[in-house]
Amino acid sequence: MNQNSSIGWGLLAAAIALELSGTILMKASDGFSRLWPSILMFVCYGASFTLLNFSVKHIPLGVAYAIWSGVGITLIGVVGHYFFGERLKLTSLVWIGFILIGIVGLKWSES
Known part of the structure; x- marks a missing residue:
């Protein structure tokens, strides 16, 4: 992995973290009824898209976007279950597994 590729993957990881935070x-914004979580949500999403945009200078767009969205979906499913008490059905876990398989496949195809 060259330095430009490492920068791209680092930017993508930060974009995913900000998307998860958003x-x-x-x-937490409770349908925009709480001011600061609502404002911070927009800041996080804006920063996430900005970093995703910079990451695609180093990673193919299709790969970066698929990983950004797939990892985000997977992580928010886990966070929703463990921190917000949302139910994850077995079928949901199977589909999340397919998402993860797709992400690994995309990463391998990039190598």
């Missing part, structure tokens, strides 16, 4: 803040 989604958690969406829940």
Whole structure:
């Protein structure tokens, strides 16, 4: 992995973390009824898209976007279950597993 590729993957990881934070803040904003979580949600989403945009200078767009969205979906499913008491059905876990398989496949195809 060259330095440019490492930068791209680092930017993508930060974009995923900010997207996850924005989604958690969406829940905390309670339908925009709480000011600061609502404002911070927009800041996190804006920063996430900005870093995703920079990451695609180093990673193919399709790979970066698929990983950004797939990892985000997977992580928010886990966070929703463990921190918000949302139910994860067995079928949901199977589909999340398929998402993870797809992400690994995309990463391998990039190598």
